[in-house]
Amino acid sequence: MNMKKVYIETMGCQMNKSDTERMLGILSNFDYDEVDNPKEADLLMVNTCSIRQLSEDKAFSLLGAWGKRKKDNPNLKIGICGCVAQQKAEKIFKRAPYVDFVLGTHNIYKLPEIIKAVNNGDKVCECTETHQTADTRGFGIKRAKTVNAWINITEGxxxxxxxxxxxxxxxxxxxxxxxxxxxxAKAALAEGHKEITLLGQNVDSYGKDLKNYRLAQLLRDLNALDGNFRIRFVTSYPTDITDELIQTVVDLDKVCEYFHIPMQSGSSDVLKKMNRRYTREMYGEIVKKVRNMVPDVTITSDFIAGFPGETEEQFQETLSAIDEFELDYCNVAAYSPREKTVAAKWVDKFVPDNVKDERFQRLNKKVQENCLKSNLKYLNRNMEVLVESFYEHKGKFINTGKTRNNKTVHIACDKDLTGQFVNVKISNAKTWYLNGVIE
Ligand code: SF4
Structure with missing residues (x-):
């Protein structure tokens, strides 16, 4: 059979990567093979992110470049999916007329019908909002050949x-x-994945819309599956972390000692304006409880610099929160206004770009300092590493992987140990990683 070729460029978060794996799984049932080189593709798709303007601009510039190629290859089909598609819908055809289809985040399982219509010369926009999860048609998933498999458990x-x-x-x-x-999860383990990461915008609110079945129970059921593998879950909303969930992490041998708990700002006033449902003090209590109950836990967070109206004093509260709560690592971003959101309308409160950028730099510096401090705690400790990749660097062979508590470890060893659990002694601590020696 003459297989067609699809290339998908994926931007943004892990949720998009997971959707891409799903779409590739669907397309493989309809005679499409994935290719790594867009020049070889009959179907080009960009799975977009709208968290920041920069990412949105990048998607349209990519579409522009692809659009030019239609002159030489009129049969080439181009699609846009993901968050920008959901948000802009038909408007995209005006801005990028060479696009054949716009597919929002709720309807990826309509891809077969869309592709059929597009191959018949139609233009399609499918962005209706549904109240269901995307499980209805039982297509498989074409997972990336990595050690970790991502499984989204909540949507929206x-x-x-x-x-x-x-x-x-x-x-x-x-x-x-x-x-x-x-x-x-069973299918991913059968394919050889050694780690399952459960994914959700608020993973710890999983099951609020189900009957008596929450994240802790899901972890117990997954932990009971056969095999040597690890389980993680991200991202936790601070006030949805229950005592039962923390205790489950302590009790279950496959669930890793790692929590990602975005704080976003260290100032209670800013948190209120962000509509986060906790104060600085409440966040501190939750982190303290997790630390006390889970030995060697790593707690990471997210912060925004320069939220509208943020004062220098309030920004300093963010810096001090990272110290006070001993956050092991934080993703940081300068505030970027997004159309439709409430804060985007507070134009008169926008922090000037130069101030925002300067705060962003200081925030990064603080994160670096704390990351090194956190890594130093593990010097000379014995840790189990799940090796994720093997590569050559300056004539040396390195295996790199993660500890249970999500620390990256580099192991100098000329044998490829990808997918194996290895016990190492930590010999050195750098800002972003540890060095380990096989015991
Ligand atoms: S930042 Fe807030 S609104 Fe956005 S996904 Fe997280 S919890 Fe939901």
């Missing part, structure tokens, strides 16, 4: 933080059914 978000576009692009929160998740 109900929180409406004032800076965030997600509730508008991904809709209201829906939990996927436990049996579907467990089936996907």
């Amino acid at each position: 978000c109900n929180n409406f933080c004032t800076y965030c576009i997600v509730p508008y692009t991904r809709g209201r929160e829906r939990s996927r059914l436990p049996e579907v998740i467990i089936r996907e």
Whole structure:
């Protein structure tokens, strides 16, 4: 059979990467093979992110470059999916007339019909919002050949933080059914993946829309599956972390000692304006509880610099929070206004770009300092590493992987240990990684 070729460029978060794996799985049922080189493709798709303007601009510039190629190859089909597609819908055809289809985040399982219509010469826009999860048609998933498999367990978000576009692009929160998740986990383990990461915008609110089945129970059911593998879950909303969930992490041998708990700002006043439902003190209590209950836990976070109206004093509260709560690592971003969100309308409160950039730099510096401090705690400790990749660097062979508590470890060894659990002694601590020696 003459297979067609598809190339998907994926931008943004892990949720998009997971959607791309799903779309590749669907397309493989309809005679499309994935290619790594867009020049070889009959179908080009960009899976977009709308968290920042920069990412959106990058998607349109890519579409522009692809559009030019239609002159030489009129049969080439171009599609845009993901959050920008969901948000802009038909408007995209005006801005990028060479696009054949726009597919929002709620309807990726309509891809077969869309491709059929597009191959018949139609233009299609499918961006209607649904209240269901994307499980209905039972297509497989074409996972990247990595050690870790990502499984999304919730879709959408109900929180409406004032800076965030997600509730508008991904809709209201829906939990996927436990049996579907467990089936996907079993399939991923059978394919040889050694780590399952459960994914959700608010992973710890999983099951609020199900009957008596929450994240802790899902972890217990996954932990009971056969095999030597690890389980992680991201991202946790601070006030949805229950005592039961923390205790489950302590009790279950396959669930790793790692929590990603975005704080976003260290100032209670800014948190209120962000519509986050906790104060600095409440966040501190939750982190303290997790640290006390889970030995060697790594806690990471997210912060925004220069939220509208943020004063220098309030920004300093963010810096001091990273120290006070001993956050091991933080993703940081300068505030970027997103159309439709509440904070984007507070134009008169926008922090000037130069101030925002300067705060962003200081925030980065603080994160670096704390990351090194956190890594130094593990010097001379014995740790188990799951090796994720093997490469050559300056004539030396390195295996790189993660500890249970999500620390990156480099192991000098000329044998490829990818996919193996290795016990090492930590011999050196750098800002972003540890060095380990096989015991
Ligand atoms: S919790 Fe807030 S920041 Fe996170 S996805 Fe929902 S609205 Fe966005």
